[in-house]
Amino acid sequence: MREISAGTITEVVKRLCVEANCHLPQDVKNCISKCYEQENWHQAKEILERIVENYHIADEQNQPICQDTGVACVFLKVGQEVHIDGDINEAINEGVRQGYTEGYLRKSVVRDPLDRVNTGDNTPAMIYCELVPGDKLEITVAPKGFGSENMSQIKMLRPSDGLQGVKDFVRKVVEEAGPNPCPPIVVGVGVGGTFDKAAYLAKKALMRSTEERNPNPFYAELEQQLLDEINALGIGPQGFGGRTTALAVNIEQYPTHIAGLPVAVNINCHVTRHKTEVL
């Protein structure tokens, strides 16, 4: 057994919360630059220029890229030979508490969805845990803004709806979202599993690099087709018209029941943030 202390986890989560919020991942920056080159609408190009200027300011001044510093989604890959010395959930929440307080990040979490009193320290985190072979602990912090989260949808399609049904649903979600989720967006799609598994897969899809396609050639092709179809909608950056509606479509698939075809679409804005550290 390898021992990892709760204190170490707190330190790492704290650092990742701040870094993820202030520094856009390189793959997202690359996608924005590529879309800028391909954009053929004047106003859309101007908005993409401002978006680039914004993340430069954030990089140089360690300033949050967006004021919605999100709810902290924390993805863990825990090696089955790792022993955590202490309460792992409390260690993560302490890291979020310290990161959001000392890092001048916005506290956006309410303690109850109906009484809506702010917890004051952005806890609790949304923690997703996967057990894997080995003696490592991988921690990813992904601050998730709710302008885009609110535009996400899930649908239990019929098996007979098939590929076309999946494509139609993804396009419909993006169309209905329109300007609200701060396009250009990143579209995370989960297909298969159960009701909850599909939603989890859609969120997990957003953790993959925007430059990396699904390893399965069929789904890699589907990602490209959907991206092209979404970018033909004309919504454009901020919804003012243009080619660049989405930067990437990332799909994660999983086996499902003979009677079902769950599809979840989790939308992220151009500030698609995540940062990983392996202990």
Add this chain to the structure above:
Amino acid sequence: MAISITTPLASKQARNLKAGDSCLISGVIYTARDAAHKRLCELVAQGKELPMEIKDSIIYFVGPTPAKPGQAIGSAGPTTSYRMDAYSPALIAQGLTGMIGKGKRGPEVVDAMKKHGAVYFGAIGGCGALLGKCIKKAEIVAYEDLGAEAIRRLEVENFPVIVIIDSEGNNLYETGRAAYLAEHS
């Protein structure tokens, strides 16, 4: 060429602005989002005085990040406006002439804008670091208990916005997209 606007914004001026106009706002604007709007509308319903000047004012839908030492404010980009649709018509009826946010608005808001002469501006969503730089001073004027959602009085300089919906109901989300598609499909 951007149109310079200095607050207060009279409804007569607001009526001259057209969807698609780029504007630079200077002067005083107020922040409010969901929770503050709810409280403001409760005051309006009770016929009580509001904690800030509403006539000819502009409200910015924003919940900023905390200011670091030496900063007036942290990152401060717009939040999605439709969540304020239930409240905006009552404030427009009180004399509010401008709203800054992002995303679609409901017909009840557009009707109030047409009736009273108000505009809906968009700031670029997700550009909080950039937009925060245009805010030179920020002070809480009400509801400090709401944290990021408290009402703040902001002094802004050349704050960049674009008119999304004008006082005639023209909507850049519709016209901009249609113009792009007319040339590219």
